[in-house]
Amino acid sequence: MILKGVKVTLRPVRLDDAPRFVKWFNDPEVNKFLFYRSLTLSQERKIIREKLQKQTKQSTHFCIDTKSGVHIGVTSFDSIRERNKNATWGIVIGDKRYWSQGYGTEAMSLMFEYGFKKLKLHRIEFDVYRYNKRAIGLYKKLGCKIEGIKREHNFWNGKYWDTYQMGILDKEWKG
Numbered sequence: 001m002i003l004k005g006v007k008v009t010l011r012p013v014r015l016d017d018a019p020r021f022v023k024w025f026n027d028p029e030v031n032k033f034l035f036y037r038s039l040t041l042s043q044e045r046k047i048i049r050e051k052l053q054k055q056t057k058q059s060t061h062f063c064i065d066t067k068s069g070v071h072i073g074v075t076s077f078d079s080i081r082e083r084n085k086n087a088t089w090g091i092v093i094g095d096k097r098y099w100s101q102g103y104g105t106e107a108m109s110l111m112f113e114y115g116f117k118k119l120k121l122h123r124i125e126f127d128v129y130r131y132n133k134r135a136i137g138l139y140k141k142l143g144c145k146i147e148g149i150k151r152e153h154n155f156w157n158g159k160y161w162d163t164y165q166m167g168i169l170d171k172e173w174k175g
């Protein structure tokens with residue numbers, strides 16, 4: 001499956017994407033926003049292999065490429081729960097040179113359109129660290145709401161920080 005936008009194309013993850021994921025997930029300026037804080041190449045290859053096998057009804061992962069074919073990030077639905085029609089979503093623009101230029105907005109829009117229209121999801125949800133102002137700004141811009149707070153859930157830079165639980169319903173998605 002390939003999802004095409006104006007600035008980005010979302011395409012399936014391949015095993016040879018692994019070195020870029022490792023670079024991004026080991027970069028402290030990137031991984032301060034992520035669940036992963038460090039990762040070896042062999043761990044990443046194992047994760048990709050497992051995800052490719054699971055790439056069924058339960059999860060779906062896309063690499064984010066620019067129009068000129070530069071791989072800059074990844075976005076996914078994990079744990080697609082068929083009965084309740086909801087899923088957990090995530091995004092990383094791992095190449096910092098591409099931050100704040102609209103790539104995340106378009107990749108997220110393509111994914112949510114796919115989630116609500118193709119997968120017929122009723123609800124999409126995700127967590128975000130409270131100090132991740134850019135991500136929270138983006139998510140609110142596209143209609144997501146803060147639904148809960150996990151107090152002092154994330155340890156970073158010598159102290160505990162809250163994590164927001166965010167979500168959006170199909171009727172709130174404006175496309």
Ligand SMILES: CC(C)(COP(=O)(O)OP(=O)(O)OC[C@H]1O[C@@H](n2cnc3c(N)ncnc32)[C@H](O)[C@@H]1OP(=O)(O)O)[C@@H](O)C(=O)NCCC(=O)NCCS
Nearest residue numbers: 033092093099100101102103104105128133134135137138
């Ligand atoms: C978060 C991320 C996906 C955003 O993608 P991006 O391409 O950098 O962001 P965009 O340029 O598309 O949109 C940024 C939007 O965020 C908001 N924003 C940016 N900086 C902000 C700030 N300091 N405070 C509040 N909102 C801000 C604005 O709404 C902006 O949209 P606008 O330019 O139309 O006003 C990307 O920066 C990223 O992957 N960062 C590192 C990993 C990460 O944080 N992943 C998410 C984990 S939950």
